[in-house]
Amino acid sequence: MNFLGHLYFSNNEISLMQPNLFGDFVKGKDLSRYPDKIQEGIVLHRKIDHYIDHHPAVIELLHKLYTDLPKVSGIAVDLYFDHLLAKHWKEYHTVDYGVFLNQFYDSLDFLSLDYSEEFYFVLHRLQEKNWLYHYQFLDGLSKASMGLSRRISFPNKLGDCVNVFLKNEKFIEETFRIYMKDAIAYFNIEN
Numbered sequence: 001m002n003f004l005g006h007l008y009f010s011n012n013e014i015s016l017m018q019p020n021l022f023g024d025f026v027k028g029k030d031l032s033r034y035p036d037k038i039q040e041g042i043v044l045h046r047k048i049d050h051y052i053d054h055h056p057a058v059i060e061l062l063h064k065l066y067t068d069l070p071k072v073s074g075i076a077v078d079l080y081f082d083h084l085l086a087k088h089w090k091e092y093h094t095v096d097y098g099v100f101l102n103q104f105y106d107s108l109d110f111l112s113l114d115y116s117e118e119f120y121f122v123l124h125r126l127q128e129k130n131w132l133y134h135y136q137f138l139d140g141l142s143k144a145s146m147g148l149s150r151r152i153s154f155p156n157k158l159g160d161c162v163n164v165f166l167k168n169e170k171f172i173e174e175t176f177r178i179y180m181k182d183a184i185a186y187f188n189i190e191n
Contacts, residue, residue, distance in 0.1 A: 001052055002078040002144075004085050004132055007104055008092070009048050009187050010041075014107045018115075018123075020045050025119045038114055051183060052081075061175040068164045072149075072156045077172075079144055080165055084176045086136035092180065093191040101132050138162055 001009070003021060010016045019041020031039040052058055058077060065073040089097040105127050110120060126132065134140030145161030152158065165172060183189075 001048060001085075002082040003126065004082040004135055005052075005078070006045055006048055007100075007132075008085060009183065009189065010044065011187065011189050012095075012191065014103060016041050016044065017104055018108060020048075021123070022115055022119055023049075025116050025122075034114055048183075048187075051186060052078075052179065055179055055182065057175045057178040057182075061172065064168065064171065065164060068160070068167070069157050071154070072152065072158045075148060075152075075158060076145070076161050076164065079141060079148070079161060080172050081176050081179070082135050082144075083138075083141045083165075084173060085180070086132070086140075089136070092184075095191070097136070098133065101130075104132075138165075141165065 006020045006023070007017050010020045015037055019038040021041075022038060023042040023045020026034075026042050031042055034042070053074070061077060062073045065076060069076045085092060086097065089100075093100060095103075108123055108127065110123070131140070131144065134143065142162045145158050149156055149158035149161075
């Protein structure tokens with residue numbers, strides 16, 4: 001899952017959300033240089049990534065999408081699942097989507113020296129452009145996929161993400177619902 005999924009699977013623990021997102025910006029196994037809460041977020045981030053990467057229904061979806069999105073089908077699935085989570089937010093969370101996002105934005109710590117400049121840049125853009133809010137719309141999915149496509153170091157078809165989504169929407173949504181049911185139980189999510 002992408003940003004929204006990681007926030008969701010932080011299980012409403014505001015102090016864990018930013019460290020969870022930071023997990024994408026940390027390499028290696030030695031996390032001892034980070035405070036305990038940041039270590040906890042990085043570990044959770046990796047656990048979420050591992051779970052989705054090894055979920056049987058998701059693996060089947062990745063195989064189905066690979067022809068249209070070679071080398072980037074995993075990134076596309078992360079974007080699709082964030083789009084569907086935002087779109088169907090009321091089914092998965094009791095707090096209004098906008099309120100949830102504002103609570104997250106209000107909790108952001110831009111002063112800590114524990115995070116990288118690159119991470120702070122992404123957080124600023126995330127908030128400034130309100131990317132998470134726009135995830136619920138196809139236009140937001142399109143902008144996210146085009147932006148990521150430009151940042152990938154090799155030629156890719158991620159920019160065609162929305163067309164592939166529309167072509168496979170039923171199967172993608174079914175897979176998303178299977179995954180969410182299993183992941184909510186696995187991560188003991190209480191919303």
